[in-house]
Amino acid sequence: MLKVSGLFKRFGKTEAVKDVSFEIDRGCAFGLLGPNGAGKTTTISMIVGALTPDKGTVELDGKPIGMDAKQRLGFVPQDLALYEEISARSNLQFFAALYDKPAAPDGVLELVGLADRADEPVKNFSGGMKRRLNIAVGLIHSPDILVLDEPTVGVDPQSRNAIFDTLEKLRGEGVSLLYTTHYMNEVERLCDRVAVMDHGVIIANDRIENLNRLMPERERVTLELDPESPTPELEGVIYEGRKIHIDLPEVQKNLPAILARLDAAGIRYTSINSQRASLEEIFLHLTGRSLRD
Amino acid sequence: MLRTLLQIVLKDLRIFAADRRALILSFFVPIAIASFMGTLSENMGIVEKPKPIPLLFVDNDHSDTSAKLRTNLQKSKALAFHETTDADARNSVKSGTYGVAAVVPKGFGDMASRGGKPELEIVVDPSQSLQAQAVRGILTQATAGAILGGDTGEIELPFQLKQTTQTSGGNQQWSGIAHAFAGMGVQGLLFWSIELAMGLMRERNKGIWRRLRSSPAPMSLHVFGRAISSTIRAMLIVAAVFGFGSIFFHVKVSGSWLGFGLVWVCASIMAATFGLFVAALGKSEQQSRGLAVLVVLFMTMLGGAWFPSFLMPPWVQTVSNFIPAKHAVDAFDAMTWRGQSFNVAVPSCAALLGFAAVFLLIALRRFTGEADST
Numbered sequence: 001m002l003k004v005s006g007l008f009k010r011f012g013k014t015e016a017v018k019d020v021s022f023e024i025d026r027g028c029a030f031g032l033l034g035p036n037g038a039g040k041t042t043t044i045s046m047i048v049g050a051l052t053p054d055k056g057t058v059e060l061d062g063k064p065i066g067m068d069a070k071q072r073l074g075f076v077p078q079d080l081a082l083y084e085e086i087s088a089r090s091n092l093q094f095f096a097a098l099y100d101k102p103a104a105p106d107g108v109l110e111l112v113g114l115a116d117r118a119d120e121p122v123k124n125f126s127g128g129m130k131r132r133l134n135i136a137v138g139l140i141h142s143p144d145i146l147v148l149d150e151p152t153v154g155v156d157p158q159s160r161n162a163i164f165d166t167l168e169k170l171r172g173e174g175v176s177l178l179y180t181t182h183y184m185n186e187v188e189r190l191c192d193r194v195a196v197m198d199h200g201v202i203i204a205n206d207r208i209e210n211l212n213r214l215m216p217e218r219e220r221v222t223l224e225l226d227p228e229s230p231t232p233e234l235e236g237v238i239y240e241g242r243k244i245h246i247d248l249p250e251v252q253k254n255l256p257a258i259l260a261r262l263d264a265a266g267i268r269y270t271s272i273n274s275q276r277a278s279l280e281e282i283f284l285h286l287t288g289r290s291l292r293d
Numbered sequence: 294m295l296r297t298l299l300q301i302v303l304k305d306l307r308i309f310a311a312d313r314r315a316l317i318l319s320f321f322v323p324i325a326i327a328s329f330m331g332t333l334s335e336n337m338g339i340v341e342k343p344k345p346i347p348l349l350f351v352d353n354d355h356s357d358t359s360a361k362l363r364t365n366l367q368k369s370k371a372l373a374f375h376e377t378t379d380a381d382a383r384n385s386v387k388s389g390t391y392g393v394a395a396v397v398p399k400g401f402g403d404m405a406s407r408g409g410k411p412e413l414e415i416v417v418d419p420s421q422s423l424q425a426q427a428v429r430g431i432l433t434q435a436t437a438g439a440i441l442g443g444d445t446g447e448i449e450l451p452f453q454l455k456q457t458t459q460t461s462g463g464n465q466q467w468s469g470i471a472h473a474f475a476g477m478g479v480q481g482l483l484f485w486s487i488e489l490a491m492g493l494m495r496e497r498n499k500g501i502w503r504r505l506r507s508s509p510a511p512m513s514l515h516v517f518g519r520a521i522s523s524t525i526r527a528m529l530i531v532a533a534v535f536g537f538g539s540i541f542f543h544v545k546v547s548g549s550w551l552g553f554g555l556v557w558v559c560a561s562i563m564a565a566t567f568g569l570f571v572a573a574l575g576k577s578e579q580q581s582r583g584l585a586v587l588v589v590l591f592m593t594m595l596g597g598a599w600f601p602s603f604l605m606p607p608w609v610q611t612v613s614n615f616i617p618a619k620h621a622v623d624a625f626d627a628m629t630w631r632g633q634s635f636n637v638a639v640p641s642c643a644a645l646l647g648f649a650a651v652f653l654l655i656a657l658r659r660f661t662g663e664a665d666s667t
Contacts, residue, residue: 048507067509075507079500083304085311090304097300098508121311137504 001026001176002047002145007056009042016042018200020056024145024193029167029177031191033184033283039200040180041078044149047178048075060145071100074143078150080130081137084123088114088133091122092140099141112136112166128159135163145176152186164189198287211282219251219274221258226268234261248274297510301518302525309526315488319526320533323481327534330599331473331542345373346424349382349394349416356402358439365435366395372431383416392421393428405440471545474538475625476598479618481534482527482564483589487582489523489568494578502660512661516569520653523565524558531557546629552638553628559645560621566652567617573659592618601626617648 002024009017017039024030034040045051047058049065060069083091089105096102109115112132122130131151138146148167152160167190171177179190187194188208195205204211225231225242238245248254251274262269309316350366352359367374377385382394396414404411413436417425496502505515538544546553575581593599595609596618602610613619624641627633 045503050503050506067511070507070509073507075504077500077504079503081500081504083308083501085308086304090307094300094304095504095508097297098505098510100509 001028001061002178003057003059003062004043004047005057005059007043007046007058008054009039009046009051010054016200017046017053020197020200020202022195022202022205024176024178026144026176027171027174028193029171029179029191031187031194032178032180032197033182033187033194034180034197035182038197040197041149042200043197044075044147044178044180048073048147050075071141072144074138074141074146076135076138076146076148076151078153080134082122082130082133085121087119087121088125088136089118091133092136095137096140101142102140103142105140108136108139111139111169113162126159128155128162131155131159132163132166135166139170143175145178146170147178149180150182151179152181152183196283196286203286204282218247218249221246221248221251221255221272221274223262223269224271226270229268230266232262232265232267294514297514298518298521301515302522305519305522306525309522319481319485319488319530322484323477323530323534324537326481327474327477327538328542330477331470331538333469333473345371346393346427347373347375347391348428349385349391350374350376351379351382351394351396352376353379353399354397354401358402358405359397361439361442362397362436365438366431369431369435371427386416386418389418389420392418392424395428395432470538470542471630472601472622472626474534474542474544475629476593476600476622478531478534478625479560479564479596479621480589480593480598482530482560482621483567483592483618484586485527485530486523486564486568487571487585487589489526489565490571490575490585491578491582493519493569493572494575494581497572498578513657516653516657516660520562520565520569523568524561527561527564528557531561544629547632548628549633549635549638552633552635553625555635555638555642556621556624556628556645559642559649560624562649563617563621563645563652566649566656569656569660570652573656592616595619597622617645620644620648 004023005021007017007020008015020039020043022030032040032043042051046053046056047065049058049070058065060072063069065073083094086094088109092105092108096105106115106118109118112135114129114132114136117125117129122133125133131154135148135151138148146167152163155163164186167177167179171190177190179187181187191208193205193207194211195202196211197203222243222245225244227242231239232244234244234246236246238247246258248258255274259272348366350363352363363376366372375391377394379396382391382396385391386394394416396416398412398414401411401413413432415425415429415432502512506512535544571581571585575585595605595613596602596616597605597613598618602613602619602623605613620641624638624645627637627641
């Protein structure tokens, strides 16, 4: 549906985006993951037509991002790009007028849970409400694809959940999502596919489960020991209070033997967990630095 | 396209109406300054009954000639005559209590009677040079009378001077109030346009312009819409300023009402596009505000908004032709107290629209171009 090919953008001497390419299928939620300064916002700006690439193309169903394609593309910028002096409804009425076939403002306000505050000036809204209205503006023309640039920055958990409910609902209705963030859990919750970006370059682009394969074939098994149990003395084990962590390749094959040894040594445990590598760890593995660097 | 343009204009007007504090300040500030300046400058021009000029007189001669001179000066309605000692007169002028003193030196009468050219000293406070010039004229006549006028000490001028003023509105007097409302109205408009620019820059910093760029409506439409809505707001401010002046200070449109309307629209367009121009060129809000305030102060000062341009040196009057504020102030002056016809408004309005076109083109180029993108 959306095809990004070989995007380049330079600001002065800085190459902000270097040969960025990816595709987003219809109804797919695509995450663009990277730390601050990775080039996510510049890439997004070129995709939505707010910035002209130095090189490369962006196509929506084979058509370049011109006036027609923009009718089908919604954009939620990272900033609260709203007129704070006027009401939520007036904001939506204004942005609706920029499109050929806008939705009814009241319906969109209902979708983001702001119908009861429609006539209130935006400056009276909480941060979370403004974020939701920011998303509503991006939805006012019922776009086929919604591009969101870190839409949950500075939002309380309750509002974040409300925003995610809205996005999941949209996804269920077949709207494609392009979502940039540096919150791992958001990408894991929402996206089917993730591109990892750093220093203006995409360093990985795959489904989340495939990205996990980039990590060494290990899972971390964590056992919480019974308070009255002796502590085992094992090689390659990480001790953390009454917890022990064991990094194991091929868990299904190797774990039973470990548990049998613990049992024979009289070690009792109250819980056992295993966890695959997180996106945070994948990012660290790929770039050598944390997402928050 | 028209629907979008209308919504852009309506949105701006809603924002203007919603910000009550800014709304009140937009109207109140130019009205307050115009009222103050108008009251100050009300009597700056030609008035029918000027106040007598205070003159200190010192007679160190005590001759018949100096006595006749004293009598002549005391008779003059243009002077408030006070006689004192030499030392007191000099101290009074030095301290600024009096602007001018006439000192008749010892031997003045004697030298005059022998056909010599005695000196009559005029002691002047340098800050009161206009008073000194007026006193010099009166003294010349009074002294000539005292020397040449025989027993009466008076000479009769063989002519009379009659003064009239000439404007299209008949014997129209210079109106400091009308000029103050024109000048301060234009200054208020330009300061308001700086606020307009700052608002635009805040919108840009908030990412609104990026969002607008991502919409199908072209940026040029947004710039035009903003120019229209800003012109409407500027027209409301001008209307409020002159409306207030008309009701409370009797400022009248003595010339063409159609011409006044044309100036009203053109000055508003100029101010609106000036705001867009400042926003287009500005980088940071703080830096742009400081620079724009300086530019507006120069524009209004050199453009005759503070005091009429005819009081300025010739080179300033030449330079001021390149300042839009000058054309706006002159055109408002022409349509109000000068009582000029519609045709007189046209060249000034053409100049204002020319400036507006340049401002708008630069704004369009910057806002639609890449330079603004981040």
